[in-house]
Structure formats: structure tokens, C-alpha cells
Amino acid sequence: MESFVKVFNEFEIQLLVLLSFTLQLFLFFAGNLRRSSSNRLLRLSLWAAYLGADLAAVYALGYLSRHQQTQQLVFFWAPFLLIHLGGQDTITAFALEDNNLWLRHLLNLVTQVTLALYVFWKSIGRHNNTELLISGTFAFVAGMIKYGERTWSLKFGSITSLESSAAHRYRKEPPQGTASDVAPFVGDALESMPSVLDAFSKRTLREPLRGFVNTIDDCDQMIRMVRLQLGMMYDDLYTKAPVLRTRTGVILRCISEASVIVAFALFHVSEKQRYSKADIAITYSLFVGCFFLDVCSMFIPMMSPWTWAWLKAHKCHALARLSLFVFYCDIGYPKMKLRWPNSVGQYNFHSWRLSTDSDLQPRTCTQHIMILLRKLFVDLFRVEQKKLFWLSKILDTEFTDVDIMILEGVAEELTDLLSSELDNAKEWTHMAALLSWLQGHFVLDFGMGIIRMHYVTETYLRKYASDSDMKANAGLMEVCRKLSEYMMYLLVTHPSILPLSISAEAALDGFRTLEQADMYSAGLDPSKETLEELARMWTRLLLYAAGKSHPGMHAALLSGGGELITFAWLLMVHYGVGNSGIIEIQLTNKDLAQQVNLGRFYAFCVPPEQQSDPFFGKQRARNPVTGG
Known part of the structure; x- marks a missing residue:
């Protein structure tokens, strides 16, 4: 030695x-x-x-x-x-x-x-x-x-x-006609970067971004342009590119x-x-x-x-x-591999409830490890289970590839919201009862609503996993599961990006009553139409959360490979929707007084006859719907 x-x-x-x-x-x-x-x-x-x-x-x-x-x-x-x-x-x-x-x-x-x-x-x-x-x-x-x-x-x-007038780094416009050599979305992305920087700088945009109207009818072009802009923002924030x-x-x-x-x-x-x-x-x-x-x-x-x-x-x-x-080529911004985001985080509430619900069985190695650690700390050392939540964040969080159906669904759902001129409450033919029950939970706390809807989704998907008709729609089932677990992932790992009233730990710890959730999940029929509406509900919840999010959080999240909610937020910015734009997005139309206001979209429009939910009625005096 x-x-x-x-x-x-x-x-x-x-x-x-x-x-x-x-x-x-x-x-x-x-x-x-x-x-x-x-x-x-x-x-x-x-x-x-x-x-x-x-x-x-x-x-x-x-x-x-x-x-x-x-x-x-x-x-x-x-x-x-x-x-x-x-x-x-x-x-x-x-x-x-x-x-x-x-x-x-x-x-x-x-x-x-x-x-x-x-x-x-x-x-x-x-x-x-x-x-x-x-x-x-x-x-x-x-x-x-x-x-x-x-x-x-x-x-x-x-x-x-960023907050100072730093957008001058983009003010010199690219020459006209250069985009025709590659694709229209490249030229549009370059021309609208000053406004993208304004959005990341927390400056409210008074009109849709320049150049985006050229590709508004092409879903594939929209997705590629937003991904390209996220890549350029990453370069400006975390590399020497601006210098x-x-x-x-x-x-x-x-x-x-x-x-x-x-x-x-x-x-x-x-x-x-x-x-x-x-x-x-x-x-x-x-x-x-x-x-x-x-x-x-x-x-x-x-x-x-x-x-x-x-x-x-x-x-x-x-x-x-x-x-x-x-x-x-593959080392730059490949046309076919604009990976923003490349993966989405997944967190399943099933893992957190393993130690308290004897009916649930561990399915993965990390879930077995969590059970052993909980038994060690909770039973032997008398540590409160909620104090082990940080451990669950590490072991129960996973990442999976982004499904192109999810990105296309986000773009299409936002387009539908913008193009809809009539009350779209009748569209939720299979989810009306579930939506009526969940709206009160979302108003009380967005996180509590996410947890309940996640539980309903997981129960429904597990129940009909072996159904022959559902197997034919395996892709839709996977989209629903990914969106459900992604919103839970945001709740437990990035709660500050969601419009929450209480902490994620308190929301998870307070979720005890499962009878109503089981009842509403049992009321969903196994069909393609139900899966489509379920995927649309999760997509609209994602859009609502993105519209209420803080731009600084998205700038910070770019350093970790990007997030799906950041993609949704920037896509909404292009349309002028959300807190960074001129059109506000609310969760429901439950508060009829808000319907007279202009410049507002609702993620969910509930028919008047379904707005007399007993649970919500008890809370109406103390918790009027304010849109988040």
C-alpha cells in the first residue's frame, strides 16, 4: 500500500x-x-x-x-x-x-x-x-x-x-425559398423561432405563431416542426450553439x-x-x-x-x-427521427398499493423489491408508508417509447378543439357517466382526479385484457395505458408542472375509497369506441395540464430528453391556446356563468342534465369550477 x-x-x-x-x-x-x-x-x-x-x-x-x-x-x-x-x-x-x-x-x-x-x-x-x-x-x-x-x-x-429581449438572436429571417430544398416545416420552424423564444420566456403571445398556418392541415408536418423547434431550443439552452x-x-x-x-x-x-x-x-x-x-x-x-x-x-x-x-443523417436532426420526445415516463398506482391491497400481486422485479423494502421499514422499523414515497418514485418509474399514435392524437385533439363550433357534449356517449363522476374530483384537486381516472383505466384494461374483441384493438389499449401512466408519472415526479391544489403525496395517501371507481370501470363496455373516447379523455387532460403549465418548467425539462407535455404545450402555443396564448382552456363547462366569456375552450363539455352529480353538488358552494 x-x-x-x-x-x-x-x-x-x-x-x-x-x-x-x-x-x-x-x-x-x-x-x-x-x-x-x-x-x-x-x-x-x-x-x-x-x-x-x-x-x-x-x-x-x-x-x-x-x-x-x-x-x-x-x-x-x-x-x-x-x-x-x-x-x-x-x-x-x-x-x-x-x-x-x-x-x-x-x-x-x-x-x-x-x-x-x-x-x-x-x-x-x-x-x-x-x-x-x-x-x-x-x-x-x-x-x-x-x-x-x-x-x-x-x-x-x-x-x-431569455426574459430580456434576447430574441434578437433569431430576428434575421432565413432567405425565402430555402425551405423548398428540404421540407416546408423547416422554413416554418426557423421563421417562428422568435415567437417560440417569447413563449419560453413567459411572454404572452397575442397571435398564432408566424408560418404555422402553412402546415396546419398536415398533422405529420406539425409534429415534425414542433419537434425540430424543441431541438433548437435545447441547443440554445444547453450547448454553445447560440455563441x-x-x-x-x-x-x-x-x-x-x-x-x-x-x-x-x-x-x-x-x-x-x-x-x-x-x-x-x-x-x-x-x-x-x-x-x-x-x-x-x-x-x-x-x-x-x-x-x-x-x-x-x-x-x-x-x-x-x-x-x-x-x-x-442520424447524428443531426434526422427527418425521420426527430425524437422530441423520444420516451415517456410511466408510473402505475398498482405498485404503490401493493403493500396495502392483498388482492394485488406483484408483476415486476421492482415491485417485489418495493414490497420487501416496505415490509422492512414499515413493519420492522415502524416507518410510515408515505415517507417511502421517494423510494417508489425511483423504483416504480419506468420509461417507454413514444407511440406515434399519441403524438398524432395530441395534434388531432387540439385541432378538434379549435374547429369545434358546437357543444361537443354528445360526443362522450360511452364516457358520460364516468365524466360526470370525475368532474367533481378534478375540481377539488386535479391530482385526485388523475389518480381516480388512472385507477378506473387500469381496472378496465386489466379486466378486458383477454377479451377477443379488445385484442383486436391492442394499439388503442396501449395508448390508453401509456397516457394514463404518463399522467401519473407527471404527478409523482414533476408535480409542479400540473395545476394541483395539494401535494402528490397527499393525493396518493388520501386515495382510499375504491368502490365508486370499481363501479364506474365496470360500467364501461369493451369496445373500440370506448377505448377511443378513453384515449381522447386522457389526451384532453394532457392538453389542459399543458395549457396551465409554466414555461420555465418546460425549459428545464428539455435537459432530460424532453417530455410529452412540453410537446403538447408548444403545439398549443402555435395555436395561441393556453396561458401563453390568447385562448384560455378550461377543464369543464360546469360553471354556466363562464359560458358567456369569449376566448375560452373547454376540455370537457358536460350536458346540463348530467351536471347534477350528487358528489359535486355537495361541494358546489365551497368549490365552484374555476377551470383549474
Whole structure:
């Protein structure tokens, strides 16, 4: 052990520099994966690498400033540590909060640059090698530029920058006719990005977004355009894309890359015999790694439709074709794989009730684990079950692929809401009784209504899972289950995005009476029409929740692979529906006084004869329907 510690102490700085470089490689390639992935292991690894990369580089700079380096080459690595602190083009912020702390990063920039200068200043008198010192100076310039790019990008993505008139970054419109080379939705997406930024900045839009009317009748084009815009917003919030779209950013990037090339040339011709071969090899590795990442980084801006439009405007046809190729390939914004969102979270209330309902049996490994842990903590240590809710969030939450039927259903349901001029209460021929019962629960608390409807849906789907007629509609059954479990997932993991009156834990803990839910689920007949109405009910609940959600939450959720509710929210923004638009969406038309108001849609219109629900009537005096 003593020998191991001795060897580690001898090569500590070498190991730290290699660790810092390895983490940068991981961040570059893995950082681009999270844009369309909600994988927990990937997110945890990125979080550890994001924090560890800065920690390793800062610690290594501190090490260099404390130790005397007379014969070693390690002083030359200080600029590379600044380059590493500058981060990668694919990930500047792990979460939206990192952007809001850009001033702290600016302070770190000043501190670490000063520290690196101090390391160089100490080494000037000990290393009489002009080429090496000049080479380090050029590398130092590249390091300061890289670190400055990261701080600048964080400032661009901060809430303060978004809420200020920062939309000028999009004000230059793409040239007319460029969209015809790819698809109409690309040009519409680019033209309406200033308004999309306004929506994310919590500014109320007074009219539908520009350019969207061209694709309003094409569901596939609508979906692709909204997904593309979510991808571009992710780039602006969590990568260096907004900096690299500016003239100053491009010039600084060219200076940085030219400085690295000059630094490498001077280092290669300099006298290096006095230094150890291991240190020389590490230095060459740092240069090669820097070149490799810079070359790969050149393709990042080429993936953006902004680059393609800019090249078309400036008649750079060869580069525009290259940008178009990268745009279409799998590493960019593939036309057939615009994965926003790529997956949806799933949470089944069945898992939470396993320990209290003896009629339910565990179906998965995580459910068996939850039962064992509950028995251990609740029975042995006398811990209240509701205090284990955090554990259920981790073990009982799963992710599944987004069904294209869900995305099309969201777009079609919103179109139906906008195009409907008459009372659509008669449409709910199979769900009228269930809707009449649930409306009171939704008014009392949206979360309680979600839980009850989820329970009814799960009971209904399990009851008729083996029915021959229902098997023919397996796709619809899967859509209903995914939407039901997704709304439960939002309730338990992202409750702040829903219009709740009480906490998710309190709503789950308060769900005790199942007789009425069983009765209403038994009243649903096994038919395709019932499944279609059930899917529509869940879709409208999703639209209602999206319309009431806060734009800042959607900006934060983009860092985790995107959410279905964010897709629904931005789609509604295009139509001017929701709190960010000019048309308010309410849950029901139960309060007849609200029907005289203009500019309002109802997710559910209940016939007057069904508005005398006994449960709701008892609560009417204290809980009038206010639309959420």
C-alpha cells in the first residue's frame, strides 16, 4: 500500500490531467446523447462527469500552483486545463440552474485564468526554452477563449437573458425559398423561432405563431416542426450553439483553433530532451485530443438548420449541401427521427398499493423489491408508508417509447378543439357517466382526479385484457395505458408542472375509497369506441395540464430528453391556446356563468342534465369550477 501511495504521489498530476481529458471526451460524445434520451444511467454518468471534469481541472491547476516544476513539462499543461474548463460544444449546462449561475462561472473564469498565469509566471525563469514558452502562450489564448465561450453560452441560456429581449438572436429571417430544398416545416420552424423564444420566456403571445398556418392541415408536418423547434431550443439552452451563431463567436473560434495549431507546431520543433518521455507523450496526447475534438466540433454547428439557412443565404452551395447531409443523417436532426420526445415516463398506482391491497400481486422485479423494502421499514422499523414515497418514485418509474399514435392524437385533439363550433357534449356517449363522476374530483384537486381516472383505466384494461374483441384493438389499449401512466408519472415526479391544489403525496395517501371507481370501470363496455373516447379523455387532460403549465418548467425539462407535455404545450402555443396564448382552456363547462366569456375552450363539455352529480353538488358552494 505504501508503494502504491508513493507511485500515486509521484504521478499525481499526470493522472489528474489524463482524467480531465478523459472526462472531456466522455462529455463530448455522451452530452449529445442526452438530447433525446431519458436513460437514468446516462443522466447519472453525465452529472458525475460534468461535476468531476471541473473538479479535476481546478484541482490540477491548484496542484501546479503549489509545487515547484523545474525539470518537468507539467507547467505546459495549465493552458490545456483551461481548455478543459471551457467544456464541450455538446454540453455547457447540465441543468437550467447552471445557466442562471453564469456569474459564478465568470468569477471562476477570472480565478482560474489568474491561477494559470501564475503557474506560467513561475516557470518562465526555470525553462529557458523560447519555443516552448511561446507555444504555451498560444495554447493559453485558446484556453481563455474556450472558457469564455462556455461562460457566454451560459449567459445566453439563463432565465434573465431569455426574459430580456434576447430574441434578437433569431430576428434575421432565413432567405425565402430555402425551405423548398428540404421540407416546408423547416422554413416554418426557423421563421417562428422568435415567437417560440417569447413563449419560453413567459411572454404572452397575442397571435398564432408566424408560418404555422402553412402546415396546419398536415398533422405529420406539425409534429415534425414542433419537434425540430424543441431541438433548437435545447441547443440554445444547453450547448454553445447560440455563441457559434454570432459573428464574434465564429471569429473567436477560428482564433482559438489557429492558436492550437501554432502551439502544436512550436512545441513539435522545440527542444524536449530534458523532459521525461512520459510527459512528452501526455502532451502530444493532449494536442491530438484537442485536434480531434475540434474537428468533431466543426460538425456540431453543421447539424443545425440555422447553419444550412445561413450558407444558402450567402451562396455557399457546397457547404450548404454538406450541412444538409449532416442535417439529415442520424447524428443531426434526422427527418425521420426527430425524437422530441423520444420516451415517456410511466408510473402505475398498482405498485404503490401493493403493500396495502392483498388482492394485488406483484408483476415486476421492482415491485417485489418495493414490497420487501416496505415490509422492512414499515413493519420492522415502524416507518410510515408515505415517507417511502421517494423510494417508489425511483423504483416504480419506468420509461417507454413514444407511440406515434399519441403524438398524432395530441395534434388531432387540439385541432378538434379549435374547429369545434358546437357543444361537443354528445360526443362522450360511452364516457358520460364516468365524466360526470370525475368532474367533481378534478375540481377539488386535479391530482385526485388523475389518480381516480388512472385507477378506473387500469381496472378496465386489466379486466378486458383477454377479451377477443379488445385484442383486436391492442394499439388503442396501449395508448390508453401509456397516457394514463404518463399522467401519473407527471404527478409523482414533476408535480409542479400540473395545476394541483395539494401535494402528490397527499393525493396518493388520501386515495382510499375504491368502490365508486370499481363501479364506474365496470360500467364501461369493451369496445373500440370506448377505448377511443378513453384515449381522447386522457389526451384532453394532457392538453389542459399543458395549457396551465409554466414555461420555465418546460425549459428545464428539455435537459432530460424532453417530455410529452412540453410537446403538447408548444403545439398549443402555435395555436395561441393556453396561458401563453390568447385562448384560455378550461377543464369543464360546469360553471354556466363562464359560458358567456369569449376566448375560452373547454376540455370537457358536460350536458346540463348530467351536471347534477350528487358528489359535486355537495361541494358546489365551497368549490365552484374555476377551470383549474
